Amino acid sequence: MLEPGRICVKIAGREAGKKCIVVDTIDNKSVLVDGGIKRRKCSIAHLEPLDKFVKIKKNESHELVVEACKKAGIVLDTKEKVKSSTKKKARKEK
Amino acid sequence: MPSPRLRSRSLRRIFVKTPGSHVNLHYRKKKPGIAKCAICKKPLHGVPRERPFKMKNLPKTKKRPKRMYGGALCSTCSKNSIKENMHKGEL
Numbered sequence: 001m002l003e004p005g006r007i008c009v010k011i012a013g014r015e016a017g018k019k020c021i022v023v024d025t026i027d028n029k030s031v032l033v034d035g036g037i038k039r040r041k042c043s044i045a046h047l048e049p050l051d052k053f054v055k056i057k058k059n060e061s062h063e064l065v066v067e068a069c070k071k072a073g074i075v076l077d078t079k080e081k082v083k084s085s086t087k088k089k090a091r092k093e094k
Numbered sequence: 095m096p097s098p099r100l101r102s103r104s105l106r107r108i109f110v111k112t113p114g115s116h117v118n119l120h121y122r123k124k125k126p127g128i129a130k131c132a133i134c135k136k137p138l139h140g141v142p143r144e145r146p147f148k149m150k151n152l153p154k155t156k157k158r159p160k161r162m163y164g165g166a167l168c169s170t171c172s173k174n175s176i177k178e179n180m181h182k183g184e185l
Contacts, residue, residue, distance in 0.1 A: 009180050011173045017162040048177055 002031050002049060004058045007074060010037065012046040019076050020047075021069065024059050034065050036076035131168035133175075141165055 002008065006022045010033075020042075021035040033042045039062055054068045069076050096119070105121040112118055129141040140159040142152065149157065158165025163172040 009176065011176050012169065014160045016172060017176050048180060050180070 001025075002044060002047065004060075005054050005056050007035075007050045007052040007054060007069075008033065008047040009050060010042070010046060011048050019050075019074070021054060021056070021065055022047075023056070023065065032059075034060075034062055035069060129165070131171055132166055133171040134168060136168050138165065138168060 002022045002025065004022055004024060008020055008022060010016050010018050010020055015037045019036045020033040022031050023034045023039070024032040026032060026041055029045075030041050030043050031047070033040060033047070052072075052074060054065075054072050054074065056065060056068050060068070066076065100121050104124070106124045108120045108122055110118045110120050123145065125143050125145060128143055129138045130136065131138055141157065142149070144152070161169075161172065162176060167175065
């Protein structure tokens, strides 16, 4: 089963091919995932578990999950989207 | 009788109903084939079947699903290929 701390790869939807970490189990069909993707409920059928494991508590916050991954040496693609308005502001300041 | 150049089947025919209760025959260029999955050859969802001039003006997000291998593989084939790559250790 998928327990908190298990690293998975999403295989369906627009986040397919991205790594994520199981944070909590909701019921026997779905889990809460976080890490390389947005924190969300996800069906087990859309996840493929890896043999890697990270030590985290149940319901850990996003920052701590990412930190734990960094310590374990697991690369997550956590590129945060920058709003176009903030980009414009930065340009004006220059 | 249509003019000789219109008698070939390289153009598609469209019946247009006119306001005067007549039916006119119009000739238009044919649409390209349906986009298919590169592995299983099933028709792809979310990829429009339009002529190049129309595809050019469409936004990118309307031309393929925003997914890994979107517009090239169907959902089940992309699932399988992600799994394969994963177990090889490429991801």
